[in-house]
Amino acid sequence: MAWAHTARFFTTAAQLHQLPPNDLPEIAFVGRSNAGKSTAINTIAQQRQLAFASKTPGRTQHINLFHLGPKAAPNQIWTDLPGYGYAAVERTAKLRWQEVMADYLQTRPNLKAVVQMVDSRHRFTELDQQLLAFVAPRVRTGEVKLLVLLTKADKLNRKEQAESLRKAQEELADLVTDEADVGIALFSSLNKTGVGDVADTLHGWVAPAELAQAIAAAHAAQAEADQDD
Template identity: 75%
Template sequence: MPPPLRPVTLPPSDAERAALAWAHSARFLTTASQLDQLPPGDLPEIAFVGRSNAGKSTAINTLAQRRQLAFASKTPGRTQHINLFALGPKDQPDAYLADLPGYGYATVARTAKLRWQKVMADYLEVRRNLHGVVLLVDSRHGLTPLDQQLLEFIAPRVVNGEVRLLVLLTKADKLSRKEQDAAVRAGQDALADLATEEADVGLLLFSGLNRTGLGDLASTVHDWTHSGRPVQDLDA
């Protein structure tokens, strides 16, 4: 688990500022409805996934410091594609962010829902480029049964160290400090079974409104995709 959460009033570290500058390079690359439509190659990918109302688009936009990089559908659950964003130098990206369809709404036709759920499941299970998963959970409600199912699905790749995991407790600004502490404890309990020597599992309070956890999120995603290598000069 990550170290104790620090007050949001502290300025970001040099490493966090560099990671945020790297994240700011994010730009839309492609939309895919099937895995074979994703770009070939071996660039690392970080998948953002969560319930349709967990704040996934807000988190991606806040991370990239862009208002409309990721679009939230007016009807939750309607997005049925994997949206891919490139990061790093414009002429030579070094990582991708994958915005996966949200889940949890019953208003979508069953056949469409099953189709995109299979695409998402196949991506999480077999995509070789996948280096990490950011699971977004509304901090006010904690992990739902659907979130638990997703954790169980990716657990084999997490516990053997193949894929890293960060549970992002979103909308933290809507909680008191006492409620935030309780949300963190509940999240830690839910992740206890994934704690192995090989697993890289983290938990972080996050708010797109007041940027709580933003520097830590940027640093985590950068570290996952660069294995400790310093941030490149994006003007190079």
């Protein structure tokens, strides 16, 4: 998880066209305003205030980008998209951000993966399903990977967790094709359920080929050294 700890603020934008051009792979974090999205990002990055986690859901109204990897040569970007579905947010703002998120998920050329936060105590809401519809075509072709995190899993017992996981798998069944890369995992920022595995997944999804080869070579060298000993 040391790699995730390198996350740092890059830039923010109110509109898609305001984002600076770049060729780094991007992973987008999306979810309802009360699904624990910002808290999950902070937990994965092992930082308390990387993403803005307001006590008032719906406060984050910008696209926030974070660099990961070496400061001189970042190798990935996390995109924190505004939370959706909070009742107190004015309707015009809701519609504007729905359009922004749809455009980002459907057209952003360097988007490589989407992490959707869904409260483990509830099934996919209509808004969750709408957001999935935005990215589903790119997921089906294998262009974009999808990971659904069932957040707040600490609030469920083991039987309830298993049932939540089963229902989520049923909901996503129509997205799965031979080319699609779709994952589902229980997650808790409170007791750290799934945190390490998620960090490893995000890194593995878009790790540079050279880095992956270097890690494999290091493991092989260590294994050889152990045999010699």
